[in-house]
Amino acid sequence: MKTTIKIIFLFISMSSFGQEMRFIKDEIMNNYMESGYSTKNFIPKGETDSQKQRQGIWKDYEVIKDFTCINDGLKPKQVFGNFLLYGEGNYIDGKRNGKWVLYTIEDLTFKKILQKEVNYNKGILEGEFKYFFPNEKLAMTGQYKNNELEGIIKSFHPNGKIYGTRFYKNGLKDGKHIYIYSNGKTELVHNFINGIKDGPYQLNYSNGNIQEKFTYKMGKEDGVYQYFYENGQLWIEKTFENGLLLNVKGSYSKDGNLRDKGTLKNGNGTVIHYTEQGKIYLVITFENGLKVKEENF
Template structure:
């Protein structure tokens, strides 16, 4: 009887001293916390809190009990390192958080663990160059081939953009200002010949829009002013006016 009572005491003590999801008198999370999927024994996540702040390692799981993410919080700073995983166990992404917002460079991977995307963040928004990669289906084929690079400023497209064919040849180039196409956009053939030139002023056609043949000669052109096409006599008068003022028609 004494042994039974002692064993029961050990079980109760273990439960009492391992109770997760506690808050202190001020309502702040303290110690071990975790949450399970509804109607399952599998945890969604487990981790530790200190004065409502996540500290140390947090682990997140898929419903099938495969690890979904591991986030390591530095107790002495606002920095956290995050690793996420596909359900097949391969790395999905890697990066850091500052104040629980994405920051600096983040790398993303496909289910074969090939690099597919690289982004730069500042205070939780895209800021800097975003690089998209070609990811071949053949697992044995190495890849570092860039498909596209675009530039962001405080979460908005702002800066140069370049796209490439899968053989590395430039496919398209242009520039964005405050989220809008601005300036000259050029498109090329897979062999690298210039095919089209489009000119924009804050997302509207402005200037000569041209088509080129394989020798680089202009075979088609249209002229626009702030999104409106000019033809015939109206175009001739406008060109004469620009020439008189010494203004470049593409400005």
């Protein structure tokens, strides 16, 4: 690659893992394509049949819209974008089949970093998937059904404790979403009828420190949203209807004092956001339940 080529870096801080990583995303990939480096080095390898369909084990490269899991020191996060992924798995008649292991790629070093494990059935995502933190600890697990997310998705803190649970139906968020601080004690439980598991998992968080909880109905937030301080004190409470923010019931300081929540009423007005120390950092204006303006402080 020519040294005169200007490389644009997308920095993703990984301070909680004691390192800083630069993943190759589309912004960086464009430069590798222009220099010709990608066509010489990011080359899929495997066998094809007489019809030029991929067969057997392949080592694959692709740039696709996806996310990677990181921890910013406060809570796990998903960073979205068009990532260059390297994958290893099997093809049958030109379609991925069985277990595939995929990696993000660190810029400059080209180190392959475990991102996820998924399962295909003739090109269709099916069954269990797992996402990982860059240190290869489990970050998320769930199920695909016919290419769509289905059922419970479980997220984890890097210490292995459950971060939260959310539910999907036909690829849409649906049901209760609950997230827990890393020092909370939680367990997943489910009902049994005549010795058979019945119904979806539930997150038992009675002994945990809840961070936030809310509900979706067929992909749209609906009902009460609550966010809490780590000491258990309610931080803010909002109400949604069919994906629209209608009201803020209350906003509280860390010691429980009620404070100015803004003017939002029936979907119109402002919402004031505070730092944990009680300083205003953002005011958002809504019209008919939709955000129309942001002011940063």
